[in-house]
Amino acid sequence: MRRRCAAWLAATLSLLLSMAAHAATREMPRYVSENGRHALFVDGAPYSIMAAQLHNSSAWPQVLPQALEQAEALHANTVEAPVYWEQFEPEPGRYDYTNVDALIAQARARGLRLALLWFGTWKNGQMHYVPDWIKRDRATYPRMLDANGAPVDVLSPHAQANRDADSHAFAALMRHLRKVDEGTYTVILVQVQNEPGAIGTVRDHGEAGERAFREQVPEAVARALSKPxxxxxxxxxxxxxxxxxxYANAVYIEQVAAAGKAEYPLPLYVNTWLRYKGKIHPGLDYPSGGATWNVFDLWRAVTPSIDFIGTDIYTSDYNEYTKVVDQYARPDNPAWVSETGFEAATAPYHFYVLEKGGLGFSVFGIDGNEDTPENRAATEAYAAAFGLLTPMQRMLASAAFEGRLQAAVEKPGTPQQDLRFGPWQARVSFGAPMWGDAPAILPGTSDHAGRVLVVQLEPEVFLVTGFQGRVEFQRDAADGRYGQLLKVEQGRYVDGKWQTVRWLNGDETDYGLNFRARDPYVLKVTVGTY
Known part of the structure; x- marks a missing residue:
């Protein structure tokens, strides 16, 4: 018995030492921006976020297991979950780590990464998640006033007491993350606030706000924006x-973010309730003072501690969705869908974000939903999409960062698109049959859910996959040589390495490479000339 116990202790100690050594070799997550391209590095390599965001009230220990099960069912590699200031700091300076520790422990046990969402001063343009002791003490922690002098449900960004309280709490959170997660890095990034801005007024009309509004625009801001x-x-x-x-909100959030990064420099971002879909009235249609496209440059000028800005997109309209992604995919900011609606019709836009070299894609409200046809369709669509891409997410992230990935997402009325790779062109058609000649006028797919991505692995080797699309490789270089398919391998990525299942030829390649609506192939295509 004593000998068995000694052996068990030795084995346990060896395992712990091995885990500690492995953890010690891991690199802290970091955001990298080079030559207008962007990536989130996790464990020392680019990482493509495929995230499931929990409902607002699902980050409590008792309900968390069921929520994480549903995230796993979608094949997500990351879970976005909130940290509630009201729970985290029930009394000034006393911090309750129960929820945070449960999130980390349960996600880590399932092999999931976490993006924590700090529900601090702002949640959807209001102050619903600040602690009771702040809500009850308006004299110390003043609220914004509207043009009539009435208080609104938002803390004033001009009150130093408000900034300090949030900064101290966020710093405590980041300090605790360093203590319990450094080296393991279950938490890979943190969102600072949630859709900041004000609903109920365009700006603060309190005494401090009025005084600041009459002042000169800070010289550094005017210079950054090329303003007089x-x-x-x-x-x-x-x-x-x-x-x-x-400006007021961004400066406030910069103080909070800087305090957190001083404790533990994980990548930080802010998400945005957007100015889109014809919504043009700040404070009414959307929170005034968030990082909307019309004030984006101002935001970036004063938030050096915020690594990037995310977009919360709630539409399935092709033109509106892609317009927003394009507005935020810039040399100084990545494409990053920090939230999108949990519906089957939004799933194709993940490919569009990858096409833009984006960091990733997060779908909101995946847990605890009513069992409706719409929810089943959304679950099936995202499980299929994430299930297809998650096993090769490292390769996709590297290719997106290096500019070797292109994608075609079906646009209603445009059933054919061309992707150019030097002398090679991948022609993508939507609405072609799975076998046989395509009609002269392609109909598109019935649900406009077709999408294909192509990664250039080598000059004449490509990885191709997607849903409801046909891909035909053509060569049109003016050198007198003709293009041909040399080999088409069907396979999969296992532990980051390609494994061939079979070669396709004959009927499976004579009419292009065809990808079905469910359980599509992943193909490695070698082309050549003669």
């Missing part, structure tokens, strides 16, 4: 109130 000197009204005209609010 002057007051907010003189510089920004009709948009002065919204620009002023954006």
């Amino acid at each position: 000197a002057g007051t907010w009204t003189e510089v920004f005209g009709p948009g002065a109130a919204e620009a002023f609010s954006a």
Whole structure:
């Protein structure tokens, strides 16, 4: 018995030492931006986020297991889950780590990564998640006032007491993450606030807000925006109130983010309730002062501690969705869908984000939903999409970062698109049959859910996959040589390495490479000339 116990202790000690050694070799997650391209590095290599975001009230220990099970069913590699300031700091300076520790422990046990969402001063343009002791003490922690002098449900960004309280709490959170997760890095990034801005007023009309609004635009801001000197009204005209609010909120969040990064420098981002779908009235249609496209440059000028800005996109309209992704995919910011609606019709846009070299894609509200046909369709669509891509996410992330990945997402009325790779062109058709000649006029797919991605692995080797699309490789270089398919391998990625299942030829390649709606192939295609 004593000998068995000694052997068990030795084995356990060896395992712990092995885990510690492995953890010691891991690199801290970091955000990298080079030559207008962006990547999130996790464990020392680019990482493509395929995230399931829990409902707002699902990050409590008792309900978390069921929520994480549903995230796993979607084949997500990352879970986005909130940390509630009201729970985290029930009394000034006393921090309750129960929920955070449960999130980390349960996600780690399932092999999931975490993006934590700090529900602090702002949640959807309001202050619902601040602690009771702040909500009850308006004298110490003032709220914004509207144009009539009435308080609204948002803390004033001009009150230093508000900034300090949030900064201290966020710093405590990041300090605790360093203590319990450094070296393992279950938590790979943190969202600072949630859809900041104000619903109920365009700007703060309190005494401090009025005084600041009459002042000159800070010289550094005017210079960064190539604006002349002057007051907010003189510089920004009709948009002065919204620009002023954006500046105040961004400076506030920068203080919070800087305090957190000083404790533990994980990548930090802010998400955005968007100005889109014809919504143009700040404070009414969307929270005034968030990082909307019209004040984006101002935001970036004053938030060096925020690594990037995310988009919360709730539409399935092709033109609207892709417009938003394009607005935020910039040399100074990555494409990153920090939230999108949990519906089958949004799943194809993940490919569009990858096409833009994006960091990833997160679908909101995946757990605890009513069993409806719509929810079943959404679950099936995302399980299929994430299930297809998650095993090769490292390869996709590297290819996106290096500019070797292109994708075609079906646009209604445009059933054919071309992807160019030097002398090679991948022609993508939507609505072609799985076998046989395509009609002269392609009909597109019935649900407009077709999408294909192509990764250039070598100059004449490509990885191709997708849903409801046909891909035909053509060569049109003016050198007198003709293109041909040399080999088409069907396979999969296992532990980051390609494994061939079979070669395709004959009927499976004579009419292009065809990808079905369910359980599509992953193909490695070698082309050549003669």
